[in-house]
Amino acid sequence: xxxxxxxxxxxxxxxxxxxxxxxxxxxxxxxxxxxxxxxxxxxxxxxxxxxxxxxxxxxxxxxxxxxxxxxxxxxxxxxxxxxxxxxxxxxxxxxxxxxxxxxxxxxxxxxxxxxxxxxxxxxxxxxxxxxxxxxxxxxxxxxxxxxxxxxxxxxxxxxxxxxxxxxxxxxxxxxxxxxxxxxxxxxxxxxxxxxxxxxxxxxxxxxxxxxxxxxxxxxxxxxxxxxxxxxxxxxxxxxxxxxxxxxxxxxxxxxxxxxxxxxxxxxxxxxxxxxxxxxxxxxxxxxxxxxxxxxxxxxxxxxxxxxx
Amino acid sequence: xxxxxxxxxxxxxxxxxxxxxxxxxxxxxxxxxxxxxxxxxxxxxxxxxxxxxxxxxxxxxxxxxxxxxxxxxxxxxxxxxxxxxxxxxxxxxxxxxxxxxxxxxxxxxxxxxxxxxxxxxxxxxxxxxxxxxxxxxxxxxxxxxxxxxxxxxxxxxxxxxxxxxxxxxxxxxxxxxxxxxxxxxxxxxxxxxxxxxxxxxxxxxxxxxxxxxxxxxxxxxxxxxxxxxxxxxxxxxxxxxxxxxxxxxxxxxxxxxxxxxxxxxxxxxxxxxxxxxxxxxxxxxxxxxxxxxxxxxxxxxxxxxxxxxxxxxxxxxxxxxxxxxxxxxxxxxxxxx
Numbered sequence: 001x002x003x004x005x006x007x008x009x010x011x012x013x014x015x016x017x018x019x020x021x022x023x024x025x026x027x028x029x030x031x032x033x034x035x036x037x038x039x040x041x042x043x044x045x046x047x048x049x050x051x052x053x054x055x056x057x058x059x060x061x062x063x064x065x066x067x068x069x070x071x072x073x074x075x076x077x078x079x080x081x082x083x084x085x086x087x088x089x090x091x092x093x094x095x096x097x098x099x100x101x102x103x104x105x106x107x108x109x110x111x112x113x114x115x116x117x118x119x120x121x122x123x124x125x126x127x128x129x130x131x132x133x134x135x136x137x138x139x140x141x142x143x144x145x146x147x148x149x150x151x152x153x154x155x156x157x158x159x160x161x162x163x164x165x166x167x168x169x170x171x172x173x174x175x176x177x178x179x180x181x182x183x184x185x186x187x188x189x190x191x192x193x194x195x196x197x198x199x200x201x202x203x204x205x206x207x208x209x210x211x212x213x214x215x216x217x218x219x220x221x222x223x224x225x226x227x228x229x230x231x232x233x234x235x236x237x238x239x240x241x242x243x244x245x246x247x248x249x250x251x252x253x254x255x256x257x258x259x260x261x262x263x264x265x266x267x268x269x270x271x272x273x274x275x276x277x278x279x280x281x282x283x284x285x286x287x288x289x290x291x292x293x294x295x296x297x298x299x300x301x302x303x304x305x306x307x308x
Numbered sequence: 309x310x311x312x313x314x315x316x317x318x319x320x321x322x323x324x325x326x327x328x329x330x331x332x333x334x335x336x337x338x339x340x341x342x343x344x345x346x347x348x349x350x351x352x353x354x355x356x357x358x359x360x361x362x363x364x365x366x367x368x369x370x371x372x373x374x375x376x377x378x379x380x381x382x383x384x385x386x387x388x389x390x391x392x393x394x395x396x397x398x399x400x401x402x403x404x405x406x407x408x409x410x411x412x413x414x415x416x417x418x419x420x421x422x423x424x425x426x427x428x429x430x431x432x433x434x435x436x437x438x439x440x441x442x443x444x445x446x447x448x449x450x451x452x453x454x455x456x457x458x459x460x461x462x463x464x465x466x467x468x469x470x471x472x473x474x475x476x477x478x479x480x481x482x483x484x485x486x487x488x489x490x491x492x493x494x495x496x497x498x499x500x501x502x503x504x505x506x507x508x509x510x511x512x513x514x515x516x517x518x519x520x521x522x523x524x525x526x527x528x529x530x531x532x533x534x535x536x537x538x539x540x541x542x543x544x545x546x547x548x549x550x551x552x553x554x555x556x557x558x559x560x561x562x563x564x565x566x567x568x569x570x571x572x573x574x575x576x577x578x579x580x581x582x583x584x585x586x587x588x589x590x591x592x593x594x595x596x597x598x599x600x601x602x603x604x605x606x607x608x609x610x611x612x613x614x615x616x617x618x619x620x621x622x623x624x625x626x627x628x629x630x631x632x633x634x635x636x637x638x639x640x641x642x643x644x645x
Binding site: 026028029034037038040041044133134135136219222223224225226227229230231232233234267270271274275277283284287 | 375377379380381383384385386388389390392393395396397398408409410411412413414415417418434435476479
């Protein structure tokens with residue numbers, strides 16, 4: 001077992017443990033229908049988590065992903081639905097803005113935390129401009145896709161697996177993935193080797209933007225309409241998801257499969273707590289406690305790793 | 309089979325009417341309450357009313373369970389997940405105060421498809437399969453002007469205190485006020501955002517007061533009346549007629565002023581006990597009654613006549629409240645038909 005395997009083991013174990021607990025509390029969840037309900041809202045969270053992972057991978061952090069996903073959801077529920085050409089152009093433009101943001105952060109040596117925090121207000125304002133009051137509707141194909149009932153395995157399970165595997169091969173196996181991780185690990189080395197760190201950072205941010213767009217679209221497919229504040233929580237959820245899934249804040253150490261599992265674990269943790277009939281006053285705290293517990297266990301793991 | 313059930317329901321319904329409570333066809337039904345926020349006095353009173361009335365209903369066997377759940381954060385995505393969990397838990401009906409009128413539609417649809425009755429109130433949902441007990445916020449604005457017109461047939465200057473900018477409720481109440489003002493001799497000379505909070509309202513009113521002519525009355529949205537009064541008092545301006553919003557501090561101030569100098573006004577808002585109305589509506593739907601999908605919440609109005617009585621009943625820091633009974637719900641349903 002190598003380091004990567006160890007890194008992924010913990011998220012898998014915590015998800016399995018939580019899932020077992022949920023099944024024990026609510027046997028009804030142990031069905032096609034139940035699994036779909038438990039995990040379908042994890043799909044947009046997983047996509048947002050991948051977006052966040054791309055940014056964390058290059059040693060930055062994105063505090064605007066929540067409002068960005070909200071903005072994309074608003075565009076999807078309005079323009080994409082009524083005027084697809086403008087709608088998709090806007091989404092493409094948004095991805096370009098993301099890539100440009102990455103380039104500017106690198107070129108001017110700005111702290112990403114400040115730039116993305118500022119951008120979060122920009123996205124939030126744009127979302128309110130597009131959709132001043134909650135409404136809009138999902139494009140029919142999107143709704144059909146998110147609500148599809150393929151045989152045997154529900155969409156809510158297939159989608160995360162597909163997302164995780166694709167990103168795994170991209171990040172871990174493709175040469176671009178290696179370079180991107182290299183930017184996070186040692187950007188000077190990448191620079192000296194003749195690669196453009198600027199271009200690579202813009203690429204990482206662009207891919208993050210793409211996944212933000214996908215997350216917003218998936219969310220609208222599930223909720224059938226949007227709201228300018230629909231995904232504000234995703235900022236923190238996505239960071240927690242990456243870290244829970246074995247990623248780290250620095251050094252280009254991330255795990256796409258772990259991140260997806262982390263997102264699913266976080267979603268499941270909330271369900272678990274509500275199945276416990278835990279009073280809402282305690283739920284935030286309990287959610288935090290689960291997070292701390294998992295991270296504490298991970299610390300033990302990594303200590304071992306370092307000693308070995 | 310369905311007909312038989314309906315017949316049973318009708319018989320059970322008449323039994324309820326006859327005996328006042330219990331023995332309903334809904335005795336084995338479980339109702340869940342999905343609440344998105346519990347962080348202010350109104351919501352706290354709402355949850356307390358729910359506990360009180362449904363606790364009684366469970367004890368007397370009207371329903372098997374009526375559990376309340378509040379999301380840990382006021383977010384639509386969390387509430388959607390919460391509703392999906394309720395579907396899994398096998399509840400027969402879900403009463404919901406929604407974080408967004410549209411963003412939880414997917415989950416609501418999911419619940420309807422699973423054969424669950426969904427009743428939304430206060431924060432309603434637009435999904436057609438759900439029942440809606442909506443507040444007519446425009447009417448709330450119009451009622452204020454109606455009262456003021458009676459008090460001041462010759463009109464006068466109005467100061468408008470609005471709620472939180474960009475929120476649907478704020479737009480609606482304000483639209484109602486402006487709509488009604490058009491046909492009167494009143495003139496709105498100033499408008500500030502009080503965010504439905506006394507301290508914010510006080511600051512906002514204090515800021516705009518120096519630039520305003522004499523104010524006859526202040527139209528409000530609730531939660532801001534006391535702050536406005538303090539701002540006027542601090543600026544040594546004559547006290548206008550401030551429409552109140554049923555908060556305890558507002559009613560108390562009004563009562564004190566009345567004792568001192570015969571101050572009179574009116575106060576209206578939605579009683580937090582509207583959650584119990586939603587409970588009974590859900591129970592009626594489960595009972596097989598035909599209930600129109602759109603119902604309107606009655607206002608709870610406090611006037612000079614019942615001021616002392618309501619004030620005595622309202623705990624400090626809370627808001628005037630009534631709990632609704634099964635008969636109230638039945639009357640509401642009847643009046644909507």
